[in-house]
Amino acid sequence: MAAPELDSDVLIVGSGASGAAAAWSLSRRGLRVTCLEQGRWVEPSDYAHSRPDYELARQTSFAKDPNVRGWAEDYPINNSGTPIYPLMVNAVGGSTVHWSGHFPRMRPSDFRVRTLDGVADDWPFTYWDLEPYYDLNDSMVGVSGLAGDPGNPPRSPRQTPPLAFDAGCEAYLRGLEKLGWHWWPCDNALISEPFGENRSPCNCCGPCDIGCPIGAMSSAHVTYWPKALSQGVQLITHARVEQITVDRAGRATGALYYDDQGVRRSQTAGVVVMAANGVGTPRLLLNSTSARFPNGLANDSGIVGAYLMFHPVAFVSGVFEEVVNGQRGPIGGLMNCQEFYETDLARGFVRGFELQLSRSVGPLSVANGGILGHPVPWGSEHHEALRSRYAHTMTTSVMLEDLPEPENRVTLDPGLTDAHGIPAPRVEYRVGENTQRMLEFSIARARELFEAAGAVEILVDPLVQESGWHLMGTCRMGDDPERSVINGWGQAHECPNLFVIDGSTFTTSAAVNPTSTIQAVALRCADWLGKNYRAVAA
Amino acid sequence: MTAHILTPEELALLTLVQDELVPAYGDLPGAGTLGGALTVDAYLAERPWLRRPVLTALRAVEAAAGETPFAELDSGGRVGILRRVEGEDPEAFTELVKQTYNAYYTRPDVQASLGIDGPPQPLGFELPAFDESRLARVQAMGKLWRDA
Ligand SMILES: Cc1cc2nc3c(=O)[nH]c(=O)nc-3n(C[C@H](O)[C@H](O)[C@H](O)COP(=O)(O)OP(=O)(O)OC[C@H]3O[C@@H](n4cnc5c(N)ncnc54)[C@H](O)[C@@H]3O)c2cc1C
Numbered sequence: 001m002a003a004p005e006l007d008s009d010v011l012i013v014g015s016g017a018s019g020a021a022a023a024w025s026l027s028r029r030g031l032r033v034t035c036l037e038q039g040r041w042v043e044p045s046d047y048a049h050s051r052p053d054y055e056l057a058r059q060t061s062f063a064k065d066p067n068v069r070g071w072a073e074d075y076p077i078n079n080s081g082t083p084i085y086p087l088m089v090n091a092v093g094g095s096t097v098h099w100s101g102h103f104p105r106m107r108p109s110d111f112r113v114r115t116l117d118g119v120a121d122d123w124p125f126t127y128w129d130l131e132p133y134y135d136l137n138d139s140m141v142g143v144s145g146l147a148g149d150p151g152n153p154p155r156s157p158r159q160t161p162p163l164a165f166d167a168g169c170e171a172y173l174r175g176l177e178k179l180g181w182h183w184w185p186c187d188n189a190l191i192s193e194p195f196g197e198n199r200s201p202c203n204c205c206g207p208c209d210i211g212c213p214i215g216a217m218s219s220a221h222v223t224y225w226p227k228a229l230s231q232g233v234q235l236i237t238h239a240r241v242e243q244i245t246v247d248r249a250g251r252a253t254g255a256l257y258y259d260d261q262g263v264r265r266s267q268t269a270g271v272v273v274m275a276a277n278g279v280g281t282p283r284l285l286l287n288s289t290s291a292r293f294p295n296g297l298a299n300d301s302g303i304v305g306a307y308l309m310f311h312p313v314a315f316v317s318g319v320f321e322e323v324v325n326g327q328r329g330p331i332g333g334l335m336n337c338q339e340f341y342e343t344d345l346a347r348g349f350v351r352g353f354e355l356q357l358s359r360s361v362g363p364l365s366v367a368n369g370g371i372l373g374h375p376v377p378w379g380s381e382h383h384e385a386l387r388s389r390y391a392h393t394m395t396t397s398v399m400l401e402d403l404p405e406p407e408n409r410v411t412l413d414p415g416l417t418d419a420h421g422i423p424a425p426r427v428e429y430r431v432g433e434n435t436q437r438m439l440e441f442s443i444a445r446a447r448e449l450f451e452a453a454g455a456v457e458i459l460v461d462p463l464v465q466e467s468g469w470h471l472m473g474t475c476r477m478g479d480d481p482e483r484s485v486i487n488g489w490g491q492a493h494e495c496p497n498l499f500v501i502d503g504s505t506f507t508t509s510a511a512v513n514p515t516s517t518i519q520a521v522a523l524r525c526a527d528w529l530g531k532n533y534r535a536v537a538a
Numbered sequence: 539m540t541a542h543i544l545t546p547e548e549l550a551l552l553t554l555v556q557d558e559l560v561p562a563y564g565d566l567p568g569a570g571t572l573g574g575a576l577t578v579d580a581y582l583a584e585r586p587w588l589r590r591p592v593l594t595a596l597r598a599v600e601a602a603a604g605e606t607p608f609a610e611l612d613s614g615g616r617v618g619i620l621r622r623v624e625g626e627d628p629e630a631f632t633e634l635v636k637q638t639y640n641a642y643y644t645r646p647d648v649q650a651s652l653g654i655d656g657p658p659q660p661l662g663f664e665l666p667a668f669d670e671s672r673l674a675r676v677q678a679m680g681k682l683w684r685d686a
Contacts, residue, residue, distance in 0.1 A: 049659035053644035060585070112686035126686065146670070151682045164665030165672070173672065182676055185668055203662025213659055328663040342684055363652055364643035368636055378559040378635050379617060390652060 008034040008234070009533065011254055011269035013241050013284065015039075016094015017515050018502040018522035019275030020224035021137065025526035026273075027231035031533060034267060035233060036257050038240040039073040039091035041221065047213035049205060055364035062098050062210040065466055066090065073238070075418035075425075077279065082429035084310045086279050086468035092237060093221030095277065098211040099469070100332030101189040101218065102356060102513040103143055105134055105520075107152060109342060110401075110510035117343050117350045119434075120404050123507045124479050124488030125524075127153070133520035133527070138187075140227075141218035141519070142195040144202075144333070145187035151338040152184075160193040163333055164204060168324040168394045172335060172357045175453030181339040183357070188333035189218035189515070197226065204329045206362070242422050243288040244272055244498065250292035252498045258420045270537030271497045271529065273490075275522070278308065278471025278503040282410045283425040285475065298475075298492040304485055305411055305474050307404035309509040312431055313467035314398040314439060316446035317360070317372045318455030319389055326360025326394045334358055340445060341511060349437040351401040353511045355446055360393045371395050373461025388457075396449070398442040401511040404473050405432055431463065439463065470514050472506035490525030497536055501525045541575075543582040543589060548596055549575045554609055555599060556638045558616050566651055569642040577641035591633035598623045598630065 010026050012019045015037035027033045048057035059068070064087040066074035073090045089097045108127035113120050135156045145158040162185035176183045190208070193201050199215035199222055208217055215222045229235060238260035245253045245266065254268035274281040282305035288297035296304050337355040340347070361370045366389050369375035376386045413426040431439070443460060450458050478484025481493035490505060492498040501522040503514055510517070529536060541549050556570030556578075566572070582589050599608060602619045611619065624631040642648055646656075655661075 047659075050657050052646045052649060052657055054657050056640055056644060059640070107683050108686040109684040116684065116686060146668075146673075148673075148677065150677065150679050153683060153685075162668040165668040166665045177675065180675075182679060182682055184673070184676065203659075204665050205658035205662040207658060325663075329665050338682070341682075362643075363649065363654070364639060367639040367643055375632075375635070375639075378638075379620075380561060382560055383563040387652070 006268045006270055007254065008032045008267070008269045009537065010271045010273055010529070011036065011267055012273045012275055013255060014094060014275035014277065014280060014502065015092050015220070015225070015235060016275060016277060016502070017096050017220050018518050020093065020220035020228060021519045021522040022273055022275060022501055022526040023228040023233045024140070024224045024231065025523055026530050027228055027233045029530040031530065033233045034269065035235045036239040036241050036255060036267065037092055037235060037237050040237050041092045042097050042211065044213055047211050049207065049210070049213050054207065054210065055362050057210045058365060064098065064209065064469070072419065075422070076416055078413045078416050078424060078426035082427045083431065083463060083465065084312060084429060084468045085466055086427055086471055087466060088277055088279065088471065092225060092235065093219045096219040096515065097221060098209055099217070099219070100208055101330065102332045103187040103189040103516045104336060104512040105152060105155070105187070106510040106512060106517050107341065110508065113351065113508050119350050120508045121478055121483060124477055130517070130520050130524060133523040134516060137516060137519045137523055141189055141223040142191045143187050143218070144190050144192040146185050149184040151182050151341065158187065159195050160191045160201070163188060163190070163192050163202065164329055166325065166329060167322065168326050168359055169334060171318070171320055171324050171394060171453050175449040176337065178452040179449065181337055183335045183337045186333055186336040186356070187516070188330065190330055190333055191216055191218065196223065198222070202330060206327050206329065206331060208331050240418070240420055240422070241276070241284055242420065244284060244297050246288070246290050246292060246297065246495070248292070250495060252495055262420070271499065271533065274475070274498070274500045275502045278474050279410050279425050279427065281500055281502055281504045282474040283412065286412050287423055298485055298494045298498055300494055301482055301485065303406065303476070303483070306406045306409045307473040307476050308408040308410055308427065308429055309402040309404055309473040309506065310429065310468045311399045311402055311470045311509060311511065312435055312439060313464045314443050314446070315371050315373055315395055315461040315464055316398060316443060316450065317393050317395040317459040318450030318453060319393050319457035319459070320454065321392070321456050323391050324394055325391050327362045327391060329359055331361070332356070332358050337449070340442065347441055349434045349441065351403070351434070351438070351511065353398060353400040353438055353442045355442070355449065356397040356399055358395050358397055360395050363390045366390045366393070372459050373464070374459045396446045398439070398446050399511055399513070400435055400438050400442060402435055402509045403432055404476065404508060410474050470503065470509070472503045472509050472514055475500045475504040477505050477507050489528040490521070491536070499525060499529060539576050541579040544575065544579045549579065551596055551600065551608060552578060554616065555596070555620065555634070558613065558620055559635055559638045560642050564651060566648060569638050572642065572645065574638055574641035578637045581637055581640065588633065588637065591630040592637060594627065595623060595630040595634040598627055
């Protein structure tokens with residue numbers, strides 16, 4: 001479709017959750033798609049699950065913080081200005097290569113926070129506009145769960161049934177029933193029965209956060225990528241993009257990148273699609289300066305990188321007298337409590353939160369504090385203390401809506417670079433006042449739940465440092481070019497053949513894990529781009 | 539197995555320290571007697587950034603013991619020294635404890651003492667199926683979301 005001298009019709013930067021979905025969607029329409037990915041394929045032999053020291057992988061080869069993990073494919077991030085560290089995976093499949101697979105959808109009100117609650121901005125489309133793409137995405141990746149949750153709009157049948165219901169669920173239920181709160185088995189990007197090719201159903205081994213060696217987790221490298229490749233997408237791994245190139249008129253022409261031998265090369269395309277995540281995309285746009293865009297590509301407004309949102313997370317763990325075996329079964333996916341999701345100003349804040357009722361970890365992670373945030377004491381009390389927590393603990397993540405604030409942002413660090421000399425990102429973030437009030441309220445509710453459930457000890461990590469799993473808002477969507485970088489189709493206001501489709505598109509964060517929404521948004525944008533490619537690339 | 543980073547003296551000291559951090563329990567000897575110092579040595583070889591805190595903590599233990607070598611103290615005396623070092627340089631000491639736990643809890647015999655039969659894969663675990671009848675109360679709550 002594009003001029004034959006171009007390397008491809010569409011160049012996608014990043015092969016993660018959004019890039020994979022878009023590659024599949026665009027190639028389905030016959031477009032020639034190339035994806036540049038700085039990482040590599042994670043091989044089955046990389047996973048640690050069959051080794052007795054598997055838990056060490058959390059601190060080493062599968063650490064979620066790239067600054068700790070330090071793969072050659074990772075880039076450094078200056079974290080000194082944020083209490084929450086950004087986390088990610090740089091590999092084919094992106095950050096879905098080791099994640100927890102919680103797969104909730106946003107609610108209709110999440111797209112209308114200005115109209116309903118007078119804060120932040122509305123999204124440029126509604127839940128109902130996105131709903132078909134949520135359904136399409138679910139059918140592509142495979143979700144376990146159950147339709148019918150009164151806390152959310154009706155949804156299509158889930159591809160596989162909800163995951164197991166064990167002693168830990170019973171413990172949570174005691175509390176939930178006593179308090180009369182909402183709960184529902186959560187949607188998980190994790191198959192509980194056969195689904196898709198070369199994938200096995202979850203066998204409840206536990207540590208999803210260090211990857212899934214059997215393909216039960218619906219990670220982008222096992223869901224979209226095999227299909228996209230069979231449709232002819234060219235995926236170039238070990239390809240680290242340095243900048244997006246533009247012509248004199250300010251239209252994107254492709255990208256400059258370093259290949260696996262460290263040679264600097266260029267790729268040309270009719271359209272460039274950014275899918276490098278909420279830190280990687282603003283980093284690259286800010287690094288793509290030109291005569292037309294001296295402040296970075298598509299950044300005349302100065303807000304590329306601004307409005308960064310995480311979901312500030314508190315962990316509240318309940319230790320029970322009985323064995324709950326929280327280390328068995330998928331670490332994340334269990335039940336959600338959305339009793340406090342919608343705004344109730346009597347609580348002292350706008351918007352809301354959910355309690356993700358999750359499981360726990362193995363003995364090493366318990367000893368080191370793991371997700372409990374409290375290491376087991378050394379010395380004569382050690383063994384009894386460990387045995388009282390290991391297999392006796394369930395952990396709830398309190399996940400809050402984070403409001404977009406311009407001061408929270410990704411910029412380029414003046415000194416730090418990656419191994420190729422490309423400026424590294426610096427992240428500046430502080431917890432806003434509304435969020436802080438919500439955090440305190442929500443921790444109190446999680447405590448209340450564990451007390452009602454009969455926990456004998458409750459441990460709280462009030463703001464988890466390693467919890468920047470969700471990187472959102474840094475190239476936000478909107479209709480107003482003064483307050484947004486892209487429109488509702490992901491198209492940059494200032495550069496019509498540049499698209500952004502990853503987590504940085506989020507106008508607001510909602511209070512749920514973002515990836516089902518990231519992928520639905522990516523599919524919606526790709527669908528529009530596919531239909532309008534000629535006009536956009538002309 | 540020979541040490542790559544730790545000197546024989548450091549190895550011996552770390553062994554004693556580890557036996558206080560994670561003492562004997564049931565049939566299992568303490569973390570040091572189980573060979574934890576050599577495992578930590580391997581971690582230090584693989585991850586050089588761990589050397590500074592771990593070696594700093596070991597030196598602090600030696601220094602705090604003063605005239606009487608750590609090895610000649612009884613268990614109470616050793617624990618007292620370790621508490622002092624923990625108070626004075628919590629960061630380095632915490633790393634020493636963490637690496638000791640790493641060495642200890644990755645051992646199959648220690649895991650077996652906790653009822654763990656083997657690593658998570660390939661067997662996984664069989665858990666009971668989800669019971670939908672438990673949702674009756676919540677289903678009766680009616681619509682809880684705002685349309686928009
Ligand atoms: C430990 C962990 C647990 C998580 N658990 C959940 C969960 O339970 N539920 C949920 O919804 N979300 C979860 N997430 C978040 C989820 O993984 C992300 O929301 C999602 O992957 C983001 O998709 P994305 O397309 O925006 O970016 P990513 O998936 O991060 O993909 C970005 C890709 O771009 C590549 N890239 C970046 N810069 C360059 C460059 N310069 N050149 C070439 N390539 C580049 C990267 O290597 C990467 O592969 C978790 C994340 C982590 C780290």
